[in-house]
Amino acid sequence: MIDYTKKFTLDREFYPATNIEVSIESDRGRILSAPALRRLQKRTQVFALELNASIRTRLTHSLEVSQNARFIAKTIFTKLKKEGLEKYKLEELENAFVSTAEMTSLLHDIGNPPFGHFAEQTINKWMKDNAVSILNNYTCTTKKTKELKEELSKDICNYDGNAQALRVITKLQRLNLSYTQILSVLKYTRGAYEDKPFEDDALDYLKKKPGFYYSEKKFIQKIQKALYVKSGCRFPITYIMEAADDISYLTADLEDSVEKGILSLDEVYNLIKKECEKEDENYLLEVIQKRYEQAKKDEEPYQFNMFFTLIRANLVNSLVKHVVDIYIDNHESIFNGEFNSALLEYDKTSKYYKAIKILQNISVKYIYQNRHVQTLELQGYSIINGLLDIYKPLLSLTCKDFKKLIEDKKIECFIAMRLIKRISSKQIVAYKKDVEKLNKEDIEAYEMLEWYYRVRLVIDYISGMTDDYALDEYKTLLALK
Numbered sequence: 001m002i003d004y005t006k007k008f009t010l011d012r013e014f015y016p017a018t019n020i021e022v023s024i025e026s027d028r029g030r031i032l033s034a035p036a037l038r039r040l041q042k043r044t045q046v047f048a049l050e051l052n053a054s055i056r057t058r059l060t061h062s063l064e065v066s067q068n069a070r071f072i073a074k075t076i077f078t079k080l081k082k083e084g085l086e087k088y089k090l091e092e093l094e095n096a097f098v099s100t101a102e103m104t105s106l107l108h109d110i111g112n113p114p115f116g117h118f119a120e121q122t123i124n125k126w127m128k129d130n131a132v133s134i135l136n137n138y139t140c141t142t143k144k145t146k147e148l149k150e151e152l153s154k155d156i157c158n159y160d161g162n163a164q165a166l167r168v169i170t171k172l173q174r175l176n177l178s179y180t181q182i183l184s185v186l187k188y189t190r191g192a193y194e195d196k197p198f199e200d201d202a203l204d205y206l207k208k209k210p211g212f213y214y215s216e217k218k219f220i221q222k223i224q225k226a227l228y229v230k231s232g233c234r235f236p237i238t239y240i241m242e243a244a245d246d247i248s249y250l251t252a253d254l255e256d257s258v259e260k261g262i263l264s265l266d267e268v269y270n271l272i273k274k275e276c277e278k279e280d281e282n283y284l285l286e287v288i289q290k291r292y293e294q295a296k297k298d299e300e301p302y303q304f305n306m307f308f309t310l311i312r313a314n315l316v317n318s319l320v321k322h323v324v325d326i327y328i329d330n331h332e333s334i335f336n337g338e339f340n341s342a343l344l345e346y347d348k349t350s351k352y353y354k355a356i357k358i359l360q361n362i363s364v365k366y367i368y369q370n371r372h373v374q375t376l377e378l379q380g381y382s383i384i385n386g387l388l389d390i391y392k393p394l395l396s397l398t399c400k401d402f403k404k405l406i407e408d409k410k411i412e413c414f415i416a417m418r419l420i421k422r423i424s425s426k427q428i429v430a431y432k433k434d435v436e437k438l439n440k441e442d443i444e445a446y447e448m449l450e451w452y453y454r455v456r457l458v459i460d461y462i463s464g465m466t467d468d469y470a471l472d473e474y475k476t477l478l479a480l481k
Helices: 020-032 035-042 058-083 094-107 117-136 143-156 161-172 179-183 214-226 236-260 265-279 282-296 300-329 331-335 351-368 371-391 399-406 414-422 425-436 443-463 467-477
Strands: 210-212
Touching: 020 094, 020 179, 035 058, 035 467, 058 094, 058 236, 058 300, 094 179, 094 236, 117 143, 117 371, 117 443, 143 214, 143 443, 161 179, 161 210, 161 214, 161 425, 161 443, 179 214, 210 214, 214 443, 236 265, 236 300, 236 331, 236 351, 265 282, 265 300, 265 351, 282 300, 282 351, 300 331, 300 351, 351 371, 371 443, 371 467, 399 414, 399 425, 399 443, 425 443
Parallel strands: none
Antiparallel strands: none
């Protein structure tokens, strides 16, 4: 039975609100005021260290995603009203439903590192090449500690912006959001310490990427239980956020590429036309043909804006209706979090899916593989890799020495004594709180987990930087100024 009152609750870690409306508005205020959200304005979408303010950043992208999510959520509600909201116990939950989808979309990239997805790969490669060998030096004499070491080894090599978002929300920013709002951010349901699912796994799509770290394992289990979400399953609102994100990519990168001078308006039109004809796709072809002809009638400076504005409006409107139909047709499966697909990928024979794939393929081939874009990625690689190298001494210390360092006591490693002073006090507090909860009687497990949380501390600090701050820190510590 679908009962949304089990999903939209007053539960949160501290100071629960008195009613659902107050709870939802509290979440909105906390999210919009969060420093981590503001930092997205200086994080890469595609073009790193961009001075042109009209080019999308993670923040402007997130704003677009939140609007798409709001549109989807409101359209779902409009349709469900025809069936009767009491059937799903949604009578008093319209604002909660719409606002949660909107705010989840604002939060969805909050864990992304500087320099975009390429930085995720950089962090994981560095951990595999440098940190795993340090972990392997820790003694394990029991089956339990050997299994723990194996889990931690996987976990530290599986940095992902989705998993990091949960750390930012719950530990680094301590936003004290409702369990409803937190769980809706959990896009993928596999722990970073777990193996990738086999193809015969009924939830293989939902588990295709890490969704949370070992460090948040117990908390995720706690809120899943509170909101009646089974292990490996999603919160229903998350499907809306994912669809809104997919829709926002339709023309965004193409627009920015024209603004950057990588492609011209005519080149974009001709590339889409060529791909549509190649794939025998008439829906997208008809849309761009009509809008291109309209745009060309306008004066030169406005043709570019007119073309993309009209295409975006047309596609978004159509795709939202398509997504809503899939959500409602699969309502029970989505409500239970067992729907094993992105909404826009569910019907791969639809004209909408084909249109999306064409636009994605053009972006991959002509934008992401552009020499300028790849140069920026290589610069980001050098910066992130260099910063991790610089902070490596913190990971090479013994548990005893690092404890002294945190207590502001002198140790032999004079470099570590200076590095620790650069890390944010909020991140150090998060480390301390995690370590305080460990069982000190199991010495082997304690020392490994203390080191693991130290790794998280370094990653939290570097991944939390903006593009320009990371560049500045890199230049400062390498004496390049």
